[in-house]
Amino acid sequence: MANEFYVGRRLLISMKVLFLNPPALGHKKIVRNIGCSFESKANYLFQPQDFLLLSSFLTADDELFFWDFIVSPLNEKQIFKNIHDQQFELVIMMLADCFWTYDLSFLKKLRSHYKKTLWVAGDAFLDEENRSEANPFADAYIPHPFNLKIKSPISSSIGIQSLKEGPQYLKEKIIHNIAPKHELFLNQAYRWPFAKYKLYSNIFASWGCPYSCTYCPNSHFPFHQRTVSQVIDELKNLKKLNVKEFYLGDRSFGFPKDYCLELLREIQKEKLHFSWSCYFHPLHADEELITEMKASGCHTIIIGIEHHDQTKLYNYSRKIPQEKFDLLFRLTTKYKIDVCGDFIIGLPDQNIDDINSLIKLSCKLPLSYASFNLMTPLPGTLYREEVKKKIPQNERQNFDSLGKRNTFSSGKISAKDLQKIRNKAIFKFYTRPSYLFKRLLGIQSFEHFLIQFEEMIHLLKKAF
Numbered sequence: 079m080a081n082e083f084y085v086g087r088r089l090l091i092s093m094k095v096l097f098l099n100p101p102a103l104g105h106k107k108i109v110r111n112i113g114c115s116f117e118s119k120a121n122y123l124f125q126p127q128d129f130l131l132l133s134s135f136l137t138a139d140d141e142l143f144f145w146d147f148i149v150s151p152l153n154e155k156q157i158f159k160n161i162h163d164q165q166f167e168l169v170i171m172m173l174a175d176c177f178w179t180y181d182l183s184f185l186k187k188l189r190s191h192y193k194k195t196l197w198v199a200g201d202a203f204l205d206e207e208n209r210s211e212a213n214p215f216a217d218a219y220i221p222h223p224f225n226l227k228i229k230s231p232i233s234s235s236i237g238i239q240s241l242k243e244g245p246q247y248l249k250e251k252i253i254h255n256i257a258p259k260h261e262l263f264l265n266q267a268y269r270w271p272f273a274k275y276k277l278y279s280n281i282f283a284s285w286g287c288p289y290s291c292t293y294c295p296n297s298h299f300p301f302h303q304r305t306v307s308q309v310i311d312e313l314k315n316l317k318k319l320n321v322k323e324f325y326l327g328d329r330s331f332g333f334p335k336d337y338c339l340e341l342l343r344e345i346q347k348e349k350l351h352f353s354w355s356c357y358f359h360p361l362h363a364d365e366e367l368i369t370e371m372k373a374s375g376c377h378t379i380i381i382g383i384e385h386h387d388q389t390k391l392y393n394y395s396r397k398i399p400q401e402k403f404d405l406l407f408r409l410t411t412k413y414k415i416d417v418c419g420d421f422i423i424g425l426p427d428q429n430i431d432d433i434n435s436l437i438k439l440s441c442k443l444p445l446s447y448a449s450f451n452l453m454t455p456l457p458g459t460l461y462r463e464e465v466k467k468k469i470p471q472n473e474r475q476n477f478d479s480l481g482k483r484n485t486f487s488s489g490k491i492s493a494k495d496l497q498k499i500r501n502k503a504i505f506k507f508y509t510r511p512s513y514l515f516k517r518l519l520g521i522q523s524f525e526h527f528l529i530q531f532e533e534m535i536h537l538l539k540k541a542f
Contacts, residue, residue: 092137092139092140092141093140093141093167093168093228093232094140094141094143094164094165094166094167094168095136095140095141095142095143095166095167095168095169095170096143096144096145096161096164096166096168096169096170097126097129097132097133097142097143097144097145097170097172098145098147098161098169098170098171098172098188099126099129099144099145099146099147099148099149099171099172100147100157100171100172100173100181100184100188101147101148101151101152101154101157101184102148102177102180103180105148105151106118106148106177107121107122107123107148108148108174108176108177109123109124109174110126110172110173110174110177110200110201111124111126111127111128111172111200111201112128112199112200112201112220112221112222112223113128113201113295113296113299113329113458114201114295114296114456115174115175115176115177115200115201115202116174116176116478116479116480117176117177117478117480118480119449119480119537119540120271120532120533120534120536120537120540121269121271121532121533121535121536121537122269122270122271122533123148123149123267123268123269124268124270124280124325125263125265125268125270125278125279125280126144126146126172126263127223127280127282127327128172128199128223129144129170129172129263130258130259130260130263130279130280131223131224131256131258131282131285132170132199132220132223132226133258133259133262133263134255134256134257134258134259135226135227135228135237136228136259142259142262143164143166144262144263145157145160146265149265149267149268150267154184154187158187158188158191158192161188161191161192162191162192166192166194167194167195167232168194168195168196168197168228168232169188169192169194169195169196169197170197170198170199170220171185171188171196171197171198171199171216172198172199172200173185173198173199173200173202173203173212174200174201174202175200175201175202175204175205175208175456175457175476175477176454176476176477176478177476177478178202178208178476179476181200181202182208182211182212185198185212185215185216186215188215189214189215189216195217195232195233196215196216196217197216197217197218197219197220197238198212198216198218198219198220198241199219199220199221199223201295201456201457201458202457203219203221203241203245203457204245204295204298204457204458205457205458205462206244208457209241209242210241210242212241213241213242216241217233218233218238218239218240218241219238219239219241220237220238220239221239221245221246221247222237222245222247222248222285222299223285224248224253224256224285224302225237225247225248226238247299247300248300248302250302251301251302251303252302252303252304252305253285253302253303253304254304254305254308255308256282256304256308256312257308257311257312257315258312260279260312260315260316260319260321261319263279264277264279264319264321269529269532269533270323270325270355271447271529271533272325272355272377272378272380272416272418272447273323273325273353273355273529274322274323274353274377274522274523274525274526274529275322275323275353275525275526276525276528276529277320277321277322277323278321278323278324278325279316279319279321279323279324279325280324280325280327281309281312281313281316281324281325281326281327281354282304282326282327282328283303283304283306283309283326283328283331283337283338283341284301284302284303284304284328284329284331284333285299285301285302285328285329286299286300286301286302286329287299287301287329287330288301288330288333289330289359289395289396290395291382291391291394291395291396292394292395292459292460292461293394293422293425293453293456293459293460293461294456294459295456295457295458295459296329296330297395297459298458298459299458301333303337306337306340306341306344309341310341310344310345310348310350313345313348313350313352314348314350316352317350321352322352322353323352323353323354324352324354325354325355325356326354326355326356326357327356327357328356328357329357330357330358330359330362331356331357331358331359331362331379332358332359332361332362332364332367333359333362335362335364335367338367338370339366339367339370342367342370342371342373342374343370343374345374345375346370346373346374350374351375352374352375353375353377354374354375354376354377355376355377355378355379355380356371356376356379356380357379357380357381358379358380358381359381359382360381360382360383360398360402360403360406361398361402363402363403363405363406363409365409368409368410368413368415369413371415372413372414372415376415377415377416378415378416378417378418378446378447379410379415379416379417379418380417380418380419380420380449381406381417381418381419381420382396382420383403383419383420383421383439383440383443384396384420384421384422384425385421385422385425385428385432385436386432386435386436386438386439387432387435388400388403390425390427390432393427394425394461407443407444410444411444416446416447416520417443417444417445417446417447418445418446418447418448418449419440419443419445419447419448419449420449420451421436421440421448421449421450421451421503422451422452422453423436423450423451423452423453423496423499423500423503424452424453424486424487424488424491424496425453425488426453426488426489426490427490428490428491429490429491430491430499433491433499433503436503437502437503437506437507440503440506440507441506441507441510441513445507446516446517446520448503448507448508450500450503450504450507451479451480452478452479452480452485452486452496452497452500453479453486453488454477454478454479454486455477455486456477465486480540485497500541501541501542504537504538504541505538505541505542508534508537508538517530
């Protein structure tokens with residue numbers, strides 16, 4: 079039973095809580111998140127970003143556990159025995175839409191072994207049909223990692239919702255009191271593919287996205303910010319834990335500009351010397367911002383390029399002038415910041431010629447990395463809702479941008495051919511002698527070399 083005690087007039091609860099990342103068939107590296115889940119395209123495995131944020135809402139008096147059975151595989155019998163033996167008051171489990179068939183099966187088995195409070199989270203619950211399937215086996219789901227308050231009784235907690243309801247979100251734009259318990263999640267088994275050090279952690283200055291691309295699930299979430307002082311305190315804590323690398327997990331860092339400049343200058347003022355990278359929206363291209371990013375330790379940005387012809391993305395509510403890309407590449411070249419370009423293969427209006435042009439563009443641009451993603455009807459997107467009208471539920475499960483289990487085809491190009499084209503794109507981009515020579519010149523340490531080499535080997539292995 080939970081231990082209850084009073085502080086002033088507020089009833090606090092000391093409880094035993096488990097964050098559970100279930101295993102994956104075939105020891106696959108599945109990244110499960112509330113916003114978007116996927117299978118690793120190489121050797122990387124992201125630190126569990128949303129569990130990290132949710133850990134902020136547990137008190138120092140709680141006994142908090144994190145079990146990741148992708149990092150440390152156990153068979154299901156051992157897992158359920160360990161959960162039974164520990165007598166948790168609350169289990170919070172992450173489920174992925176791209177691995178839904180397996181994750182739902184695991185949830186059903188867990189429910190038969192664990193009878194106390196069970197909450198779930200993950201991108202799967204952006205989909206009404208997934209929520210309906212999971213409803214008999216979980217007590218509630220968590221739609222947002224910035225909004226959780228655990229009360230007594232547990233069922234009266236804030237930030238959880240019935241699986242019979244669609245997600246509801248915070249109205250507040252500025253979020254306070256987020257203090258992730260990084261020490262619980264630090265593990266060199268988690269790899270960030272662009273890192274210069276194996277041990278890394280995640281930092282979020284904001285969550286959600288101010289843009290509305292119809293194929294991206296992040297556009298589903300309202301945009302929330304943390305205070306600069308709160309983020310700086312978190313970075314100071316990371317320093318104490320001897321972490322040298324972080325990934326700034328904001329979905330489109332650079333917005334709003336004044337806020338980001340304040341954060342970057344505070345990092346420099348406090349002499350918080352980190353190596354870091356982030357996802358950056360091309361619309362934010364600006365010399366003042368890029369200068370401060372570089373000065374505060376940023377070495378790599380990931381940008382969405384998606385298509386060889388930006389005007390063809392207007393139908394997906396993505397409108398970026400070509401001159402913004404031109405400016406961004408001039409600035410990143412000038413300040414020696416590596417760029418990873420994200421590309422989409424299989425958009426409904428793409429034909430073979432379009433994709434060949436996309437591959438040529440990826441090799442022409444000054445990119446250090448390229449990520450080729452198969453178009454996928456991700457939960458929470460308008461595109462998913464369009465696909466629902468055309469194909470039955472049992473044919474639209476387990477889609478992933480890697481496409482290993484189920485490749486989605488809009489009809490112009492077959493699923494099998496899309497896989498072949500993606501493999502061709504990877505081969506063409508990463509096996510160019512000029513590219514390999516450039517990457518070797520960019521290596522900064524033996525540890526950095528090992529990270530890059532392992533990613534390259536696994537990327538090619540998964541593709542072929």
